[in-house]
């Protein structure tokens with residue numbers, strides 16, 4: 001369990017994290033989202049004591065990180081997968097970390113197996129691909145068999161198989177009752193990995209809710225309609241509260257009217273319908289709507 005209360009981080013005149021309070025609960029995967037520069041990494045660094053809060057406090061399993069006698073057993077963190085001694089082998093890197101906590105070589109072998117690194121364990125970390133580096137970072141985070149895991153962009157740079165592996169791995173950890181807190185910019189992945197989301201924008205919390213609620217709340221249901229008389233149907237449907245977008249020839253994307261209403265209206269006027277599909281909202285759309293006002297570095301839309 002991670003609990004932040006009135007957490008603030010200032011860098012000179014810049015407030016990176018502005019008075020945020022949240023709880024990351026055990027037994028589920030909590031995603032941490034936000035545009036670049038929103039303050040996610042700063043928050044994660046404060047959780048594991050790498051940055052000192054300017055105000056407020058954050059605890060892990062009831063105590064500040066630094067107050068734990070054996071922090072690796074409480075929290076495992078992957079914050080920067082490249083922060084390893086590149087001349088060491090993966091096995092020796094993990095063994096050196098394990099030694100700081102009196103953790104033996106057998107647990108090192110276990111986490112190597114857990115993360116699928118057996119074939120490269122005796123190779124120097126300097127030659128690792130990004131994917132192997134991420135797996136090594138996760139292996140290190142698991143060394144102390146911690147109840148809480150914090151993973152900053154764990155799927156960054158991974159191939160589809162690696163992304164799937166991380167998803168299944170973190171879901172398994174949560175199912176064991178652990179607290180899993182992870183950030184990612186991959187919305188489609190977050191939608192299928194996380195149970196709950198905390199969204200940050202310009203250092204403040206703009207959403208803290210189950211994934212399903214965020215998707216449902218951020219977007220209006222849309223229906224895709226294909227008809228040989230699309231223009232006639234569009235004219236019939238026209239109303240101030242209904243948006244009709246012609247996405248391709250003979251296809252309408254309708255927001256503000258349910259599929260049944262569209263079908264009934266078409267039947268009433270003898271208009272043939274070749275497709276009538278309610279579109280499921282995506283986390284990406286909901287996220288874009290939520291963070292529209294919080295993006296620090298905006299790009300012009302491509303015309």
Ligand SMILES: Nc1ncnc2c1ncn2[C@@H]1O[C@H](COP(=O)(O)OP(=O)(O)OP(=O)(O)O)[C@@H](O)[C@H]1O
Nearest residue numbers: 011014015016034035036037038039040041042043
């Ligand atoms: N050491 C530092 N000194 C000064 N400003 C900093 C420092 N670290 C972060 N910042 C600023 O604090 C803000 C939050 O940065 P942070 O890296 O936490 O954001 P983030 O949400 O993790 O972004 P990204 O998605 O790009 O990783 C940014 O405006 C950043 O420039």
